[in-house]
Amino acid sequence: MTPRVLVASRISRSAVELLKSRGFEVVEVNEPPEEELAKLIKGFHAIIVRSKPRVTRRVIEAADVLRVIARAGVGLDNIDVEAAEKKGIKVVNAPESVTQAVAELAVGLMLAVARKIAFSDRKMRSGEWVKHEAVGFELKGKTLGIVGLGRIGRAVARICYYGFGMKIVYTDQRCDREAGREFNGECVDLETLLRRADIVSLHVPLTPETKHMINEDRLRLMKKTAILINTSRGAVVDTNALIKALREGWIAGAGLDVYEEEPLPKDSPLLELENVVLTPHIGASSVEAQEQAGLEVAQKIIELLK
Numbered sequence: 001m002t003p004r005v006l007v008a009s010r011i012s013r014s015a016v017e018l019l020k021s022r023g024f025e026v027v028e029v030n031e032p033p034e035e036e037l038a039k040l041i042k043g044f045h046a047i048i049v050r051s052k053p054r055v056t057r058r059v060i061e062a063a064d065v066l067r068v069i070a071r072a073g074v075g076l077d078n079i080d081v082e083a084a085e086k087k088g089i090k091v092v093n094a095p096e097s098v099t100q101a102v103a104e105l106a107v108g109l110m111l112a113v114a115r116k117i118a119f120s121d122r123k124m125r126s127g128e129w130v131k132h133e134a135v136g137f138e139l140k141g142k143t144l145g146i147v148g149l150g151r152i153g154r155a156v157a158r159i160c161y162y163g164f165g166m167k168i169v170y171t172d173q174r175c176d177r178e179a180g181r182e183f184n185g186e187c188v189d190l191e192t193l194l195r196r197a198d199i200v201s202l203h204v205p206l207t208p209e210t211k212h213m214i215n216e217d218r219l220r221l222m223k224k225t226a227i228l229i230n231t232s233r234g235a236v237v238d239t240n241a242l243i244k245a246l247r248e249g250w251i252a253g254a255g256l257d258v259y260e261e262e263p264l265p266k267d268s269p270l271l272e273l274e275n276v277v278l279t280p281h282i283g284a285s286s287v288e289a290q291e292q293a294g295l296e297v298a299q300k301i302i303e304l305l306k
């Protein structure tokens, strides 16, 4: 029987071609909602997703011959891993493939907020020359606080230490002092990090422990001049508290790639704030990362189903 793969979010052409060249039948759909996916999933041996669609318990229970759920990227929070494992379905991802892309976006957001790049661009397009309002600050010599020193957190720390001469403090549930040595990083608790950092960059996965980890009390610990960068998951930050912090000046600005609700609702107050730079969850959206993520999960599927 021909093995069948449901590609449920857009992945690289070379990954699709690789699967086809190995005799797989590939069906491509565009991020179907839960109900539709629960119907579609029947007859497929593998499914490939990105941060969408959600592969819920309902979808997994509806599957009849499914053996692999592949996430072309890192975070598994859109997949009910427990339900999959209970049914003996393997869940695989491509953790290394998107590290550099996300790290570079985090640094891009830092620069965009610190130097008011997006703000200046907006004003110029509306005919204003905002030379005085657009005075920013340099990254050199500032303290970067990395929350979650995993693959992406380390990549950001490296760029900022070697590229900008920033000081690095970090917090992680494991607090591995060896991991921070290459950039002279100091492991501290979250509260100390928030008090000391000029830029706080979030790189933890979304788990019950990290949900709303950055809440009102913790935002109040940050310096008034500090900026918050979130390229991890929207729900790591309490959005309402962040909006309050940005409006009332508890912090100076934020650069966000991820949101509690995606797409970001059209009436979100974030859209009205000048001190925020917003991108539509494009951390992993580089040509190189997508190519690599697609190929990596296609290869894993071929291995597992051969």
Ligand code: NAD
Binding pocket: 073, 074, 075, 076, 095, 098, 099, 102, 147, 148, 149, 150, 151, 152, 153, 171, 172, 173, 174, 203, 204, 205, 206, 207, 209, 210, 231, 232, 233, 257, 258, 281, 282, 283, 284, 285
């Ligand atoms: P990783 O697993 O290498 O690193 C995560 C780190 O967070 C680990 O060191 C872990 O010990 C730490 N951690 C986990 N729970 C913690 C807690 N409660 N307190 C403190 N530290 C904790 O993952 P990674 O590859 O660096 O990716 C990090 C996250 O980035 C992903 O989980 C994903 O949510 C997000 N991401 C976003 C995009 C995007 O498009 N914006 C793309 C890829 C990944």
